[in-house]
Amino acid sequence: MTTKRFLTTLARRPPMRRSKNLHWNRTPTNTSDNHSVHEAHMSTLPKDTATATSHIDILPDSVAESEPVKNVSDQELLLINRFDNKNSDKFPSTEAMKQRRTKLFLKEFASITRRPLKSRKRELTTLDLEEFEAAEEQKKKIKLRSVQAVNKIRTLYFKTAITNNTDVRERKLFSEAFEKELQNLLKMQVFDTSISIPRNQVPANRIIPLQTIFTVKRDGTHKARIVCRGDKQTEATYSNYHTDLLQIDTLKLFLMIANNRKMWIQTLDINHAFLYADLREEIYVPLPHDRRFVTPLKKALYGLKQSPKEWNEHLKKFLNSIDLDDSRHTPGIFRNHDYSIMIAVYVDDCVIAAKSQELLDEFGSTLRNRFELKIIGKMNQGILRTDVLGMDLDYNIDEGKISLSLQSYIESIENDWLDKISHIKTTSIPHVSSYEHNIKNIDSMDTKTRSKKINELQKINGVINYIRSRCRYDIEFAANKLARSVNFPADNVFYMADKLMNYIFQTKSEKIVFTRETTDNPAITLLSDASLGTEHDMKSRMGIMLWYGENLYKVISRASSAVRNSSTEAELDAIYEGSKEAYYLKKILEEMNLQKDPTVISITDSKPSIQYLKNNYNSNRRDRFLDLKLAKLEERIRADDLLIYKIAGTDNIADVLTKPVSCEDFKKLRSSMQNKLTPKDILTITDPGEFHSPSSSISTIS
Template sequence: MHKINVHLLGHMSQCETQESSHDSKSKDFRQSDSYSVNETNHTKAPISSTGGTNNKTVPQTSEQETEKRIIRRSPWIDTSSSESNSIHHVVPIKTSDTCPKENTEESIIADLPLPDLPPEPPTELSDSFKELPPINYGQSNSSLGGIGDCNAYNAINSKKRSLEDNETEIKVSRDTWNTKNMRSLEPPRSKKRIHLIAAVKAVKSIKPIRTTLRYDEAITYNKDIKEKEKYIEAYHKEVNQLLKMKTWDTDKYYDRKEIDPKRVINSMFIFNRKRDGTHKARFVARGDIQHPDTYDSGMQSNTVHHYALMTSLSLALDNNYYITQLDISSAYLYADIKEELYIRPPPHLGMNDKLIRLKKSLYGLKQSGANWYETIKSYLIKQCGMEEVRGWSCVFKNSQVTICLFVDDMVLFSKNLNSNKRIIDKLKMQYDTKIINLGESDEEIQYDILGLEIKYQRGKYMKLGMENSLTEKIPKLNVPLNPKGRKLSAPGQPGLYIDQQELELEEDDYKMKVHEMQKLIGLASYVGYKFRFDLLYYINTLAQHILFPSKQVLDMTYELIQFIWNTRDKQLIWHKSKPVKPTNKLVVISDASYGNQPYYKSQIGNIYLLNGKVIGGKSTKASLTCTSTTEAEIHAISESVPLLNNLSYLIQELDKKPITKGLLTDSKSTISIIISNNEEKFRNRFFGTKAMRLRDEVSGNHLHVCYIETKKNIADVMTKPLPIKTFKLLTNKWIH
């Protein structure tokens, strides 16, 4: 029996976290769908559901009640400098920014897609709250959103869905799965014992899903005659293109015995059906088994960063740009290859014992991507008058046009459509360039750009989604969808715990379930990375459990896929900004959930907005173990600043308008530390150096640090699972 002996997580006492305001925030979100706005009443107001700081309002308790709830406080942090500021107003840090000082607070938060909160009357503490049950020190389960027992609040006024509702909605149990896919009836040969923490620590990356077919699958043994004929047609088209581009030396064939084996590269045909329905064949080299001596490991194959594409799209909307989409056929084959390499001829030649020498960068070779990048980069700079933006590979610009390059796909942005046409004419002189969408209409135009289905009406709006793609891909995962026609209202339920008891599975069954998790989380990650930033917390948490495929973990994954299916028509909505002054506004909203991950790591989340439009998000486990809520918030903010500065540089390169940079957090104690010059606030050298660096970054980059109510902090969806009402409230203005 194969065993992995790793100790489970130590128990986390709830009393250690009840004092922390972030934990208070997390519990209040999980227990109730309502909020209280009476935050200035320090005697009768309930524990604030806004949370997120160390100086939130706490109800007065009697000595008897205090004895019932023994709280071990975290080291004290002075927050007196922030108490004088009303929590209903933003608190900007004083910097030497060149932007006008007046109305800076209002300008930072103006036009952000923050929720509208209805006013609510103040509420009294319920009698049931005063009779809280004793704290359970033996809690040892880790939830989808954290560690600890939150059931004390849930038992009082939680509106969480019942277990019966959950079973009715989801119905994706392993029994159903096994019924649809009959497993082997052979007796078990061996079993594998898996510990949760060992499995979480072993996760390094998510393997991509294989979406292609081999030659034998597409042609030799394909029983679909019509599809087989289309693949045969695609095969011959690819061979003709290879010959046209003079990919190999056709004058001489080499005997295998005469060539150094390490210079021989295996090759194969792969087949797939593109999103537009066309059948594609491609002859590729097996670069995965290529000898290290046959390529330069220092060369890089660059593609446009997703944030660069989203930034360019956002600026295009605000500046009424034309968007033109191009495709360069057989792009890699335009790049010569320097090394001496040989491949086996295609199957139809019937020369399995011979070799041919490569002359062009065949798809699949380690160096092909880098060779093509250097080729097209040189042409764009020398022949098209472009320059590459420093620090942002594959983003090229001149005074009139911006180009985003992703392998053989190009997206052009310009104020004047004729500027795009001039670039196209120059590209056609050297490359087989196909115009996918010129973008000349003033009506709504539909694009398919790098997997994003975009609807764009110049000067009005832009909508980004993946409905058609998801409608095609999700059913192929063989996940039971909508068994009774009911739809899920949230991607996950707060208060659910992942059981830490070790698994004991047959070796083959374990591998099959891990592979299944990789497929499901792989698709979810792709969708979340592209535009569904509201799902990133759930995706990140479940991705850590890929190697721990318990029934519960799989059911949670099914629930996430079910929610994506139910909301596949949702889009990321942008509207053209109408600023009072011609400036760009770049804002990051930050949040952290203290100690709610295995090994008491904190979950941090950031959402980036350009002129009020969400262009990206990140949810991840903090790399360092934070010792307080404030430290977790500081860590989250410090993680956001480098990307914020890089985006700021990119925006200024593409659009010469002045830029205002804002950083929003719901932690008043963090703002106090950033503003204050008192080093006594720092408990130790490590915490001090982290905070001092943040001070330097804020002042040196002219960042406006502002306070935002937790009830309006849309980054909260990045750090914990939320009740349905709260989840909808924080996302319905930018995802709908």
């Protein structure tokens, strides 16, 4: 931090410009005021240094001839000396460097004092110096944090990354990344720079500006990506851009199938995926080197609304041409007729599975002949450790076991949260004991404060929801309760969020485990529970756990769609919603020709619900929509398409998803995630439910 920077900042004047008619006087200025300032400062310097720089030789005639500059105040001179002395350790103590330091100071100080006093706003104070130094220290800390943030993803724009970047090394890396991206676009024939059309010769609504986004990845790699400003698109440049993507639940089913069939697995990325797809619409973009001209856009460049759809259709057409088909209910999964090869695709991330390593290599070569690939994870001696869609994937083909966790991701964000949650004690459960909202404290907030706190809660909820949606079934209840509380930014809600984050960091290695099935016809088992009127709007909360065979496939905790009048209605609603998920999974299995008519089993702790479904009891007090749901359940039960069983309330694991529970009860959910507690274990403690004996369903699973 230089003296000039400090003085010019606090003097609050625009930088001085040199006039064309200005000539520089190389003789000492005779202005007494300037001499007094010069002599006052020279008295603080070593004698030999003062002799070497005995005059100020940079003042223009125009300044010398103007009205005399008044003396700089003693307070300002004191601040200058104090500031200068604080930074003296930055200069070596050699004689030559002392002289250089003195010359630099005199030159910089003269740049402030050579203007009339009327151009200066006010005298400098001690407070000014302290505030300025504090601001500079804060800037240093921010810069230091950005350098040390290895696990963060930094996103910058052209002006910050290159034009105004003072870090020479980083500017060079970003420049190289930008040049590489531009050459790649030309190589992929995204546009042809030899075609240049004046902007006024094409419709303005078909010109979409480009923007370059620079990114520093977690591993320190500097990347540049040239994208279209999709927010500037008009309806003339796109039509229907909806497309279905691979769902996380479908990916889990893909991994279960691959494990059950003892398949070899590999993960890879398709580089520049969107750029392989042709663009149908007439769109123009500015030329990178001359924005007065535009050129036609030929490929589905990143940022366009229709780019994901065009890429998905392009990839689907290619995979279909090599006899790999998908289905309506499993977008993103392609397989051949005998399931010797499968591939799951999410945009440009791919997981491929094959019956042997040779088939896997052969299929990889087929993809490589068409696309530019990057292998991410490859099996070594029957073991695969890689990352897929942000999750850590471990697969052992000999043991028949797959695990998914988020340990790497959680560790990458841990340092950002440690200070915020330091006041939270170590806990073995993610939820709090009470979820009541303090409405009085919220109503007393002003609009600005409340909006700011809601925004902060929404950011925290976004991180938690990402973790929940991947593979952390254990936070399903707590995360959903927090999501319903973001509009109530009271202190207890922030405590709720902090405790949940603390639990996540304490259990960052938590994972879900899929084991290989021992039967060719696994059953679909659902366990449901409900709590009446426990939400702030008096709705009920339902909890659903869904297994495919012995593996926990899906966990749901959510509020009911409407207020229920009794606990029986709430339980029946939960059974119906769970059966809907079960029959959707059944439809997927049948559509993929994996299993014909798998058994669906429902387990509940509500005896009145079972009696209602058995006796076909009708009541005018219920609403029509609930009656329609129950009629569907009765129809499936009468057709022996749905088997229903009764379990004791104390043994119902789904209770964890409806209300706060003890640590011991919560452990049951974590055990089921690790495949230590399976439907086979649960069915051995159920009652027949006056429909079927549990022994028949156990034989189906085992």
